Amino acid sequence: MxxxxxxxxxxxxxxxxxxxxxxxxxxxxxxxxxxxxxxxMPVNIGSYHFDFGPNTMTMPEVFDGVFEEAGLNPRDFFEWTRIDHHTRNIDYNGESFMMSTNQEDMMNELKKLDPFAADHYPAYLREIERLYLLSKNSFFPRMFTSIGDYLSPGLFNAVLRVRPLEKMNHFHERFFKHPLLLKAFNRYSTYIGSSPYLSSATFAMIGYLEMVQGVYYVKGxxxxxxxxxxxxxxxxxxxxxxxxxxxxxxxxxxxxxxxxxxxxxxxxxxxxxxxxxxxxxxxxxxxxxxxxxxxxxxxxxxSPSISAFVIMAGLSTRLKELCHHQVYFSKDYTKEFETLFEGQWALDPTIYISNSSYTDPSVSPDGDNLFILVNAPPISAENSISEDEYKTIIYNKLEAHGLPIREYLVEEKVIGPNEIKQRFHAFRGALYGISSxxxxxxxxxxxxxxxxxxxxxxxxxxxxxxxxxxxxxxxxxxxxxxxxxxxx
Known part of the structure; x- marks a missing residue:
């Protein structure tokens, strides 16, 4: 053996x-x-349970397949919950829209903000499905050791067909005009620790996972x-x-x-x-x-990917404004990414909040368990900022959106790039290794x-x-x- x-x-x-x-x-x-x-990583503080990450789960068949190929039933080990109306997106001016796998509801949301997007959404879904299927069949199952591995005729053709030279933001501008919609769909670049203005349109396929296949949560x-x-x-x-x-x-x-x-x-x-x-x-x-x-x-x-600044906040109440996933965007998204990849902290950051107790109260019986995440630059000698200072910026912004976190705060833990580096042996605190x-x-x-x-x-x-x-x-x-x- x-x-x-x-x-x-x-x-x-x-x-x-x-x-x-x-x-x-x-x-x-x-x-x-x-x-x-x-x-x-599980983080338990008092009666509050937090998932350090990831908070948004997709492709359940990949995880189930690990068990099934070993002759095991995944349902003997964990249970999925599908979240159809999964992410509320809020812009700096209060405009918002809810992402959903329900196509009728999505069309109604899009019509309110952007008739152009509503007209082009079916074409968007077809294109991201094409990108996903090409990637799934040609890239995911293979191991690549050199550029030569890409040069076989079939695979090279597949590379050319996944829009490698187009930037994600440019791709999304084909289908969406409203600034909030562009921000919401461009945010998929952060799933790979990169900028939508620099990373390939290929990664727009992530939209297929969330908008068609669905977003999931593991019970408990x-x-x-x-x-x-x-x-x-x-x-x-x-x-x-x-x-x-x-x-x-x-x-x-x-x-x-x-x-x-x-x-x-x-x-x-x-x-x-x-x-x-x-x-x-x-x-x-x-x-x-x-x-x-x-x-x-x-x-x-x-060139490392972005890092993260995370606040895990246990509240004494449940805020009616919150669902399971929500994002509060910066006013100037382009500037935010320029700032991050220049190695500096964004002073008007986009803030993601996961509140898994909205779907599963058992993980936080006494109030909301808010996992608050802000993109951070990888660690360098020139970009330090005090934890309290940045936490204040985040809480102030959320209060301006009607979320008085500090008023109901019972438990709190902060994890920033330095702890990410130390705890997970992450190069310069980056979440995804090299940026894309x-x-x-x-x-x-x-x-x-x-x-x-x-x-x-x-x-x-x-x-x-x-x-x-x-x-x-x-x-x-x-x-x-x-x-x-x-x-x-």
Missing amino acids: KTIAIIGAGLGGLSASIKLASNGYNVHVFEKNSHTGGKM GNTRLAEGMELAAKQLGVHFHLNTQVKQVHIDEKRAKKVETVDGFGLPVDNVVINGDLLDAYPALVEEKHRPSMRNKKIEAS NSLKNSFLRPSNQSKDIANLYFAGGSTHPGGGSPMVVISGKNVAEKIIERDA
Whole structure:
């Protein structure tokens, strides 16, 4: 029986562990934190439960497939709730509209704001479905190691057909004219940590997931999904080493031979999967001499994605203005992204709020559990801002929109870029590794397999196929399938 070490118990690591264990491998998962799921981290303060992330779930079939392919019933581990009217979008001037998978309701919402958008919405849905199906069939299931992998006739044709050279904002201007609608649909770029004015129109396919397939929530909190994956992995024989940090992956003759933890435990291995931010984990775990294709200078020159400033606020009441998901936009969205990617904090930030107790009061029986997220720049020496100062900016803006958070505040916890960097080993606190603001970083993200070490693999949002929980799960599955294929 071959031994696999998976470093990091995020969704990619969990996905890989289930696939590998169900195919007869001896799998050991090492995780520095006390929980599995990575950024899908539970935070419990008093009677309030928060999902640190992600809060918006799509592509349930990807998660269910992990269990089903292992011969397990996902409903034995967690339960989905579909949210049809899922996101209320509010502009700086109070204009708002609700996103919904109900097409009749969406058309009515669009007609109020933008007759042009109402006329063109059916064409928009057809185009994002086309983008999604091309990506799903051509890119998601594959592992790419070089530009040459894209040059086969069929795949190269697929690349050309997903609008790689068009920017997301330009694409959306084909279908929407009202400023609020453009902001709402352009926000999909933040799901991959990028700017809608720089990232490829390809990622507009995210709209298909939310506006057609639907937005989901896991009953009891989205973190139940990670808990279910951990339980399934244990049932299949996976060994978990929580609160255990790996110190080094030992390399000999261009192969990983052993994983060593900080407390001196050593595990001889046949393959290693690093499930974490590649830009941080790879240089931390593998000596530079063994990775000539990914030297420290190259890593340090990388352009990281955005980070986040998060407030988890437990209230003594339920605010009637709130639903499950809502976004309060800045006045100048273009300037906000320019500011962020210049490395500075936005002083008029767009604010996302998840209030999962709206759908599931059991997770917060005494009042709203508000997960308040603002995009933040990656960490640099020039962009520090005090936690209290930025929290005040956010609360003041929400109060101007009729949300008196401080008046009803019972519990509060703040997590910013520095804690994200420390807790999740995230390069400069970035949520998604390298940004997708360039064509190269959109379509040639770091490979899932080391170019220098034959049996070392990578899973997670910083590698192919990219950020977002479903993509991370797919990356873990792709890596596991590659290992199984090579051993066949």
